[in-house]
Amino acid sequence: MARNRILVVEDDESINKVIVKNLTAAGYAVFSCLDGEQAAKAVSRDTDFDLALLDVMLPGIDGFALLGILRHAEIPVIFLTAKNDVESKVRGLREGADDYIVKPFEVLELLVRIEKVLERTGKLRQVLEVGPLTINLLERSVRQDGEEIPLKPMEFDLLVMLAKNKNIALSRERLLHGVWGVDYQGETRTVDVHIAQIRKKLGLNEQIRTISKLGYRLEDA
Amino acid sequence: MRLWLKVSLIALILVVLATGACSLIMLIRSGESNLALSVENTLTNQQVRAASWSTAMTSELDSQYTDVARRSLARYLIAKFAQGNTILLSGADTIYNSTSIDPKDYLPITAGSQQYVVAEINGRSMLLAGSQITIAKTDYQLYAVSDITPVYTGVETMAYQFALINACILALAGGVLMLLLRAVLRPVQTLQKNTAYLASGVYNRRIEILQDDEIGELAADFNRMADAVETHVRALKEEAERRTMFMSALTHEMKTPITGISGNAQTLLGTKMTEEEREDALIAINNECLRMERLSQKLMQLIVLRQGGEMERKPASVSDLLENVYASATGLIHQRGLTLHMQNEMGTLTMERDLLASLLLNLIDNAGKASRPGDTIEVLACGNVISVRDHGCGMPREELDKITQPFYRIDRSRAKKAGGIGLGLALAEEIARLHEARLEFESEPGIGTTVKVVFEYDS
Numbered sequence: 001m002a003r004n005r006i007l008v009v010e011d012d013e014s015i016n017k018v019i020v021k022n023l024t025a026a027g028y029a030v031f032s033c034l035d036g037e038q039a040a041k042a043v044s045r046d047t048d049f050d051l052a053l054l055d056v057m058l059p060g061i062d063g064f065a066l067l068g069i070l071r072h073a074e075i076p077v078i079f080l081t082a083k084n085d086v087e088s089k090v091r092g093l094r095e096g097a098d099d100y101i102v103k104p105f106e107v108l109e110l111l112v113r114i115e116k117v118l119e120r121t122g123k124l125r126q127v128l129e130v131g132p133l134t135i136n137l138l139e140r141s142v143r144q145d146g147e148e149i150p151l152k153p154m155e156f157d158l159l160v161m162l163a164k165n166k167n168i169a170l171s172r173e174r175l176l177h178g179v180w181g182v183d184y185q186g187e188t189r190t191v192d193v194h195i196a197q198i199r200k201k202l203g204l205n206e207q208i209r210t211i212s213k214l215g216y217r218l219e220d221a
Numbered sequence: 222m223r224l225w226l227k228v229s230l231i232a233l234i235l236v237v238l239a240t241g242a243c244s245l246i247m248l249i250r251s252g253e254s255n256l257a258l259s260v261e262n263t264l265t266n267q268q269v270r271a272a273s274w275s276t277a278m279t280s281e282l283d284s285q286y287t288d289v290a291r292r293s294l295a296r297y298l299i300a301k302f303a304q305g306n307t308i309l310l311s312g313a314d315t316i317y318n319s320t321s322i323d324p325k326d327y328l329p330i331t332a333g334s335q336q337y338v339v340a341e342i343n344g345r346s347m348l349l350a351g352s353q354i355t356i357a358k359t360d361y362q363l364y365a366v367s368d369i370t371p372v373y374t375g376v377e378t379m380a381y382q383f384a385l386i387n388a389c390i391l392a393l394a395g396g397v398l399m400l401l402l403r404a405v406l407r408p409v410q411t412l413q414k415n416t417a418y419l420a421s422g423v424y425n426r427r428i429e430i431l432q433d434d435e436i437g438e439l440a441a442d443f444n445r446m447a448d449a450v451e452t453h454v455r456a457l458k459e460e461a462e463r464r465t466m467f468m469s470a471l472t473h474e475m476k477t478p479i480t481g482i483s484g485n486a487q488t489l490l491g492t493k494m495t496e497e498e499r500e501d502a503l504i505a506i507n508n509e510c511l512r513m514e515r516l517s518q519k520l521m522q523l524i525v526l527r528q529g530g531e532m533e534r535k536p537a538s539v540s541d542l543l544e545n546v547y548a549s550a551t552g553l554i555h556q557r558g559l560t561l562h563m564q565n566e567m568g569t570l571t572m573e574r575d576l577l578a579s580l581l582l583n584l585i586d587n588a589g590k591a592s593r594p595g596d597t598i599e600v601l602a603c604g605n606v607i608s609v610r611d612h613g614c615g616m617p618r619e620e621l622d623k624i625t626q627p628f629y630r631i632d633r634s635r636a637k638k639a640g641g642i643g644l645g646l647a648l649a650e651e652i653a654r655l656h657e658a659r660l661e662f663e664s665e666p667g668i669g670t671t672v673k674v675v676f677e678y679d680s
Binding site: 104 | 469473476477479480481483484485487488490491492493494498501502505508509631
């Protein structure tokens with residue numbers, strides 16, 4: 001299955017770059033625009049986007065106007081807003097945005113929200129590809145160069161979380177909460193043990209990198 | 222107690238006292254005169270009877286008459302002259318008595334002169350008048366009795382009537398007084414109601430002035446006060462709103478560089494990147510930091526300007542000012558491939574030179590950003606106006622009102638690329654305000670923009 005295509009409309013060049021870099025690293029196909037007109041043009045040519053990240057304050061056609069166009073093209077929208085007031089959030093959601101995220105935002109939070117919206121709208125890819133690995137979420141199977149490798153449930157979930165955020169480091173706490181749940185009382189060593197297992201079973205010593213002071217990162221190659 | 226009620230009651234008490242006193246005096250006077258009249262009548266009757274009787278008695282009496290004959294004559298004559306209640310005594314002997322009264326109990330007469338008394342007999346007021354008459358050595362006492370009860374009952378009836386009349390007057394006067402007072406004091410009530418409104422924060426109510434008296438003047442003063450309060454409150458509210466808006470604009474403005482810095486930092490920390498990408502991210506962080514530094518500097522300037530501060534303005538030559546500005550702007554103008562043309566017809570102007578120069582540089586900078594390479598920017602000082610004109614892209618009319626708002630930018634990303642913070646015109650406006658000047662904008666998309674600094678001094 002092809003990668004999820006995401007339209008990014010953000011007028012601040014630096015923020016735009018950050019978003020594009022991280023989404024690309026995490027395995028999304030990204031089309032980026034710096035203003036509303038460009039975005040409107042892009043959508044008029046090609047409506048095959050799974051999601052749009054949309055800044056509210058845009059020069060030219062503003063976020064709310066663009067929202068109408070995107071809704072018309074049936075593209076789910078996450079609002080990026082610097083305004084942390086209820087009014088603009090409510091307006092965004094009422095006019096059909098699927099979610100919003102307030103600046104300054106955390107990159108990982110952005111990835112989670114994108115994933116949730118894709119999941120809700122049924123557009124989330126069910127097959128993840130990381131280097132030689134093919135992870136099928138529906139079958140809950142992992143294939144390495146076409147050969148299925150059995151993993152325990154927790155190992156599989158951990159691998160999926162790393163794969164969904166590939167090329168981006170995740171802390172041990174985040175992995176622990178994400179896989180074992182927020183109520184889990186265990187220690188972060190649990191994560192280390194499972195990582196060791198995955199590395200051994202899949203031979204991913206190089207690809208799953210330990211990032212000092214932070215955690216782990218699954219890399220493409 | 223309400224004022225109208227209080228005043229009415231006091232007035233009514235005064236009316237009661239006055240009419241009561243008058244009535245009382247009149248009653249006493251009329252009672253007295255009626256009594257005097259009755260007394261006089263009775264006395265006259267008695268006198269007339271006594272005179273008639275003694276004359277007849279003297280002429281008829283014969284010295285040969287026996288006592289019995291004399292008594293009979295006396296009785297006969299008195300019966301003839303007596304009209305109504307008459308009593309004739311001779312010592313202890315009652316010769317004639319048409320009443321049931323024994324006058325000796327009330328008015329024993331010894332001397333010859335006329336006497337009278339008012340006595341309460343069987344529940345009635347009786348007037349007894351009598352005198353002693355001596356005829357042929359015999360003492361007779363002749364009484365006239367009259368019932369003067371009607372004099373007293375008349376006074377009583379009159380008192381009742383007076384009371385009734387007084388009550389009527391009182392009721393009428395009371396009613397009229399209350400109505401009048403209420404009508405007179407109604408504006409006070411209105412005034413009070415409006416004061417209460419004012420106190421509770423409703424500032425837009427005014428009193429309709431209907432009277433040309435003290436209350437009317439008070440109402441007019443009240444209206445003036447309400448005007449002043451409303452104006453001040455509105456000014457305060459506007460100022461508070463302006464501050465809130467400024468704060469929210471500032472917060473918003475800070476968020477963009479913070480998002481850039483934090484996003485790049487997170488990416489540097491966690492995301493797999495090439496060396497080149499890392500360098501890009503660091504440069505981006507550095508740029509955002511510089512931008513925040515500029516923002517804080519401009520903000521400080523704006524705050525200092527808004528507080529007014531102790532700004533020393535001195536008369537200075539406008540041509541010197543323009544020379545300064547020209548020198549400072551040269552670099553910027555050449556960089557963009559523009560021409561700056563200046564013309565001065567102004568003499569001196571009271572100014573803070575550095576601030577005014579910064580205002581003009583700001584306007585020239587804006588003009589430069591709007592212009593295309595090869596364009597000319599003209600600065601003209603004439604009359605009480607210094608204007609900066611460009612032939613650049615211009616602005617739509619609806620933007621003109623908003624461009625002096627802090628952080629307002631027509632094209633944010635283009636402004637950012639040019640290094641704009643969005644405070645330039647807000648600063649310019651503050652500087653103009655400190656010089657008692659105002660900024661006027663004329664612009665036409667595609668043709669250009671003219672910004673005028675209009676000084677409102679007396680030249």
